[in-house]
Amino acid sequence: MLEHGSDVFALMPVVRPTFIIQPATPVMALSTFLTELDSLSAEAAEAFASAADQSTLEAARVQFVGAKSGRLKAVQKGLGAVDKTDRPAAGKRFNEVKQSIEAAYQSAVERLTAVGRPTACRCADPTIPGACRRLGRLHPITQTIDELKEIMGRLGFTAVDGPEVEDEWHNFVALNIPADHPARNPLENFYVGDAAKPQAVENASQPRDPSPQPLLLLRSQTSTVQIRTMERMRPPVRIISCGRVYRPDTADATHFPMFHQMEGLLVDRGVTMADLKSTLRLFARSAFADDVHIRFRPSFFPFTEPSVEVDMSWADGWIEMGGAGMVDPNVLDAVGYDPEEYSGFAFGLGIERICARRHGIADIRELFKNDVRFLHQF
Numbered sequence: 476m477l478e479h480g481s482d483v484f485a486l487m488p489v490v491r492p493t494f495i496i497q498p499a500t501p502v503m504a505l506s507t508f509l510t511e512l513d514s515l516s517a518e519a520a521e522a523f524a525s526a527a528d529q530s531t532l533e534a535a536r537v538q539f540v541g542a543k544s545g546r547l548k549a550v551q552k553g554l555g556a557v558d559k560t561d562r563p564a565a566g567k568r569f570n571e572v573k574q575s576i577e578a579a580y581q582s583a584v585e586r587l588t589a590v591g592r593p594t595a596c597r598c599a600d601p602t603i604p605g606a607c608r609r610l611g612r613l614h615p616i617t618q619t620i621d622e623l624k625e626i627m628g629r630l631g632f633t634a635v636d637g638p639e640v641e642d643e644w645h646n647f648v649a650l651n652i653p654a655d656h657p658a659r660n661p662l663e664n665f666y667v668g669d670a671a672k673p674q675a676v677e678n679a680s681q682p683r684d685p686s687p688q689p690l691l692l693l694r695s696q697t698s699t700v701q702i703r704t705m706e707r708m709r710p711p712v713r714i715i716s717c718g719r720v721y722r723p724d725t726a727d728a729t730h731f732p733m734f735h736q737m738e739g740l741l742v743d744r745g746v747t748m749a750d751l752k753s754t755l756r757l758f759a760r761s762a763f764a765d766d767v768h769i770r771f772r773p774s775f776f777p778f779t780e781p782s783v784e785v786d787m788s789w790a791d792g793w794i795e796m797g798g799a800g801m802v803d804p805n806v807l808d809a810v811g812y813d814p815e816e817y818s819g820f821a822f823g824l825g826i827e828r829i830c831a832r833r834h835g836i837a838d839i840r841e842l843f844k845n846d847v848r849f850l851h852q853f
């Protein structure tokens with residue numbers, strides 16, 4: 476029995492207390508940390524993007540990136556619990572997510588401050604020079620044709636058109652151009668089809684070729700329209716025809732395989748060369764200048780007799796403008812006009828030359844390049 480008051484512990488072995496040192500926080504697996512980061516990142520991005528006003532955005536900012544109790548801060552604290560070996564990877568990922576959350580916040584700030592601020596296109600600044608719209612315009616050849624029609628219209632000539640693909644009757648035969656004439660050489664024309672076919676019609680005094688399939692070609696002159704007009708109407712005839720014609724010429728500054736002519740035709744009783752010359756002079760004065768001169772040089776065309784070359788000049792020398800003459804009796808015959816009763820004059824002028832002369836164009840090839848820098852000048 477132990478005495479009262481004795482130290483009961485005195486006999487007991489001294490047991491030193493053992494302290495187990497627990498880590499401050501439990502170890503967190505890297506994958507858990509990353510999952511947490513990812514969901515935080517997604518939720519923050521969603522909250523910032525959907526914030527409809529400043530106060531919602533501010534609340535989201537405090538919730539996710541608030542300095543004291545923001546969720547990002549909380550996740551950052553968890554970084555210390557990640558195993559040391561995984562910590563660099565976790566830290567790297569943490570920084571990336573932090574940056575992307577901050578960027579999402581910034582873009583939400585910009586989005587909400589832009590609302591309510593007038594955007595550049597909504598407010599008109601009258602001091603800014605206006606955007607100049609470039610309007611299209613008519614080709615200089617078309618402009619010239621319009622003016623020629625206008626001038627000749629005032630002289631009583633009606634504008635008519637004819638086909639560009641012609642038969643030999645209208646392009647040659649009725650115009651008194653016989654089968655052996657060099658102008659009918661296949662190499663001088665753009666025949667459509669078989670140009671080697673023998674010709675049935677020799678000259679205009681013979682009846683029209685009854686062949687069911689006449690040879691066709693791209694018309695080489697607008698004189699075809701003389702025939703087409705006289706075939707369908709009786710004198711008095713007073714017409715012009717402006718349009719494209721085709722010849723296999725090598726292109727140079729004054730030639731092109733396609734070009735434009737203005738054909739004129741006047742048939743009535745008692746028409747003379749004096750009418751032709753005064754008509755052309757009146758035309759030239761209107762088209763160019765008051766002091767323009769007209770010169771006729773003797774020439775030959777199968778469909779006019781006599782025939783002339785027409786030159787015009789003002790200021791610096793003569794320019795060849797085309798051909799003209801009194802309509803050949805054979806031509807009047809071919810269309811059923813009585814050459815004893817009627818006479819007429821015809822002329823054909825090159826429209827490119829008129830256009831080039833009026834605008835100072837040195838090379839007609841420019842007209843067909845379709846370069847808007849050139850065309851815009853007219």
Ligand code: PHE
Nearest residue numbers: 696698798799800821822823
């Ligand atoms: N057709 C002729 C040519 O193309 C021009 C011309 C027309 C000549 C009318 C006389 C009469 O060259």
